Amino acid sequence: MQTVSGHSATAPAAKPSLAGLSRAALAEALEKIGVPKNQLRMRVGQLWHWIYFRGVQDFAAMTSVSKDLRALLSEHYSLARPEVVVEQVSTDGTRKWLLRLPADTPGEKPHEIEAVYIPESDRGTLCISSQIGCTLNCSFCHTGTQRMVRNLTAAEIVGQVMVARDRIGEWPDAAKPDDRNLPQREGRMISNIVFMGMGEPLYNFDNVREAVDTIADGEGIAIGKRKITVSTSGVVPMIEPLGRDAGTMLAISLHAVRDDLRDELVPLNRKYPIRELLDACRSYPGASNAKRITFEYVMLKGVNDTPDDAKALVKLLKGIPAKINLIPFNPWPGTRYECSDWNTIESFSEIVFRAGYASPVRTPRGRDILAACGQLKSETQKLSARERMALRAMAMTD
Ligand code: SAH
Ligand code: SF4
Numbered sequence: 001m002q003t004v005s006g007h008s009a010t011a012p013a014a015k016p017s018l019a020g021l022s023r024a025a026l027a028e029a030l031e032k033i034g035v036p037k038n039q040l041r042m043r044v045g046q047l048w049h050w051i052y053f054r055g056v057q058d059f060a061a062m063t064s065v066s067k068d069l070r071a072l073l074s075e076h077y078s079l080a081r082p083e084v085v086v087e088q089v090s091t092d093g094t095r096k097w098l099l100r101l102p103a104d105t106p107g108e109k110p111h112e113i114e115a116v117y118i119p120e121s122d123r124g125t126l127c128i129s130s131q132i133g134c135t136l137n138c139s140f141c142h143t144g145t146q147r148m149v150r151n152l153t154a155a156e157i158v159g160q161v162m163v164a165r166d167r168i169g170e171w172p173d174a175a176k177p178d179d180r181n182l183p184q185r186e187g188r189m190i191s192n193i194v195f196m197g198m199g200e201p202l203y204n205f206d207n208v209r210e211a212v213d214t215i216a217d218g219e220g221i222a223i224g225k226r227k228i229t230v231s232t233s234g235v236v237p238m239i240e241p242l243g244r245d246a247g248t249m250l251a252i253s254l255h256a257v258r259d260d261l262r263d264e265l266v267p268l269n270r271k272y273p274i275r276e277l278l279d280a281c282r283s284y285p286g287a288s289n290a291k292r293i294t295f296e297y298v299m300l301k302g303v304n305d306t307p308d309d310a311k312a313l314v315k316l317l318k319g320i321p322a323k324i325n326l327i328p329f330n331p332w333p334g335t336r337y338e339c340s341d342w343n344t345i346e347s348f349s350e351i352v353f354r355a356g357y358a359s360p361v362r363t364p365r366g367r368d369i370l371a372a373c374g375q376l377k378s379e380t381q382k383l384s385a386r387e388r389m390a391l392r393a394m395a396m397t398d
Helices: 023-032 037-054 067-076 154-168 205-216 236-246 259-265 274-282 307-316 342-354 378-382 385-397
Strands: 002-005 083-089 095-101 111-119 124-127 192-195 228-232 249-253 293-299 322-328
Touching: 023 037, 083 154, 095 154, 111 154, 124 154, 154 205, 205 228, 205 236, 228 236, 228 293, 236 249, 236 274, 249 274, 293 342, 307 342, 322 342
Parallel strands: 124 192, 192 228, 228 249, 249 293, 293 322
Antiparallel strands: 002 083, 083 095, 095 111, 111 124
16 A cells, blocks of 8 residues: 655645536636626636646646636636545555545634545546535444535535546546556546445435536546446435436445345435335436446345345346445444355355346455445544554455
C-alpha cells in the first residue's frame, strides 16, 4: 500500500467553483457576472468543452473563450475540485481518495468523503458517494455507523469523477501514471460508475439525477447511462423515477430472502418489504435481458448463506431480468459479522449458477486500504497501526 498525503494543486479556493455544475447552473453563474442572456447558450457550450471534455483547471487555458471573459471568470470563480487529503494506492491497483469539502458554515469542521477506483485489465470502475454519512443503519455496513451529515450537491458528486480523472490522468492532454494495474487496453480508464460509496443515492435523488446528466453528457465526460449503476437499499417509491428520469442501471442491496432477516440487516425493509421491493423492480423502466437489474447479496457467515437461502433467492427473482452479485463480507473493526467460508460461497454460487444466473463473486479489492464497498468511512485514516497491519495481512491472504 502506498499512501500519499497532501494537498492537490487545487486547494479549495474561496471563490465558488464551476467544476461539477450542470448546464443550467453554469448558465446561471455566467448570468450573475453579466454575460448577456443571448450569449449564455454559446458560452455554456464553450465552457462545457473546457471543463468536462478537456478537464482544464485554469481559465487561462480556455483559448476559445475571449480574453475579457476569461479574466472575468477568474475574478469570480475557480475550477477547484474537492481537495484530495489522502490518496491510497492498494497493492492491487485500487485507489482510494479521501476528499475534503469545505465546511458549510464558518468555524465548522470540513467534511470528508471517499471515492474508490477499481481498475481491471479491460475496464475501470469508479465507486462514488452520494451523501456524507447515511441515515440508514444497515447492521453489516461501516458507513451505517457514521453520523449522517448532509446530501452531496450534484457538483460534489461530479467532482469525485473529476478528481479521479485528474489523478489517473484521463483527460485528453494528461499524462497517464506509470502503473501496470491501470487498464492497459485502449479505451477508457473509468468506463463504469457505481453509486456504491457512502450514502443512499435515492435519498438524494435530485442531485444524483443532475450529476448523472452531467457525467453522461456526450460533449463532456460522456460515460453513458448504461455504464452508470445506482445502488439502493430499497427506497421503493424512488425506483420508478430513477429509471424514468435518470435512466441508469439499477442495483438492489437485497442480502436476505426473508423479511425477518432483512429487517435486521437492512432496517429500511420494515418500511418497504421484499415483496414491494421486487414489484418495483419488475416494473423498472427499461429493464430487459440486455439491461438486467443487479441484486447484491453480501455473504455473512451463518446468517444468510445456506443452500436453502440460495434456492429461495433464485425462486424470489423468477421473472425479473436479474444478475446476482455475491459479495464476500468485508469485515471492519468492531463488526459482529464474519464473511462466509469460501466453500460456502462456492456452493451458494453453484446453486445460483445452475438456476441460470451468471453469479460472479465480487472479489474483494483494495482490502489493504479498507476501500471495499461498505467500508467507506472517513475515519479510516485514523485506524491504529495495529488495525492497519491486520487489514494488510487480510489482503495478502485473499
Ligand atoms: N446505500 C446504497 C449504496 C451504498 S452501499 C446501498 O445500500 O445499496 C454499496 C453496497 O455495499 C451495498 O450493496 C451494501 O449493502 C454493500 N455493503 C455494505 N457494507 C458492506 C460490507 N461490510 N461488506 C460487503 N458489502 C457491503
Ligand atoms: Fe447506508 Fe447502503 Fe450502508 Fe445501508 S448499506 S447503511 S443504505 S450505505
